[in-house]
């Protein structure tokens with residue numbers, strides 16, 4: 187299982203330019219989270235801070251008990267081994283073929299022999315659908331293949347956390363759809379914690395368990411996908427609908443009067459339903475579309491059930507629309523526990539973050555043992571209807 191990344195009160199500036207302040211969130215282990223935000227809001231700075239490449243001035247990033255903001259070089263080196271990073275362009279060495287590019291971290295950071303390296307590289311290449319392309323140079327393959335090669339390289343050290351910096355950039359909508367499926371499939375296979383920075387609203391709506399939005403030097407919201415997708419916050423709605431009207435301006439923030447005038451005009455035209463739906467558009471259809479499932483034949487995502495239990499305990503924190511959307515994603519056994527009050531609800535997480543709470547276990551009988559379930563029949567084994 188992937189590890190949790192707990193970010194508390196994080197603040198980063200470059201000189202007098204504050205990038206973001208007081209960012210608090212937790213990436214739950216093994217879950218997929220997406221971070222959105224207008225250009226220049228510091229999403230890449232956030233990713234670099236997570237791997238210790240940049241040092242925030244305040245706050246903490248705790249991974250397996252180590253605060254990487256304050257960690258020394260040795261601890262940082264160890265923690266970095268937990269990460270795989272997919273950079274925007276794949277960050278491949280142009281003069282090396284794909285095999286050598288993907289083998290690079292193994293040759294640099296391990297003492298493995300060439301035959302073991304070969305079997306690991308070929309396994310990861312197969313996982314990302316690149317079998318047979320070992321001898322190709324990065325310049326000879328498409329952008330989509332380069333992303334896959336970058337992903338294979340991010341996988342070779344068996345990471346517990348994978349960071350994706352705009353995996354969809356430069357890809358056509360069909361390639362983005364294939365890549366999204368690959369991301370979900372990989373998550374099902376390796377159960378690592380994923381954080382994806384993207385501008386692609388389709389990805390944000392269908393891939394993650396959790397969604398966050400950075401704006402005006404703050405984390406506006408971070409929580410279960412249903413929370414952002416049903417949100418009425420003007421900035422969230424503007425971003426998810428990819429429209430001009432709203433608080434986000436061309437290069438800077440707009441003044442209040444202008445935003446009000448734009449919103450009134452938008453309402454007069456019928457609201458978001460009248461916006462165009464481009465390939466990356468978000469309007470139309472359900473506010474909360476079904477989440478992508480792993481390809482048939484692959485294991486279920488282990489994080490799915492863990493997440494369902496987690497959000498079932500958080501239901502009381504959300505408004506009616508969000509709670510209803512979350513309930514629609516829960517299997518019947520968990521809903522029964524929610525409705526019978528078996529769960530001890532989370533306290534004061536406010537939907538913005540999550541921490542393992544030992545005291546949030548069921549109050550009475552263990553949730554895992556509904557009547558008739560035998561010890562050899564684990565309670566999560568059946569009856570989940572997923573995010574239908």
Ligand SMILES: Nc1ncnc2c1ncn2[C@@H]1O[C@H](COP(=O)(O)OP(=O)(O)OP(=O)(O)O)[C@@H](O)[C@H]1O
Nearest residue numbers: 200205223224225226227228229230231232352385
């Ligand atoms: N090393 C650095 N030194 C000084 N300023 C920096 C540095 N790195 C980033 N910045 C500034 O931080 C701000 C946020 O940049 P960042 O690349 O993180 O934004 P982003 O949200 O990822 O944008 P985009 O969506 O366009 O990729 C920018 O104003 C950028 O100029």
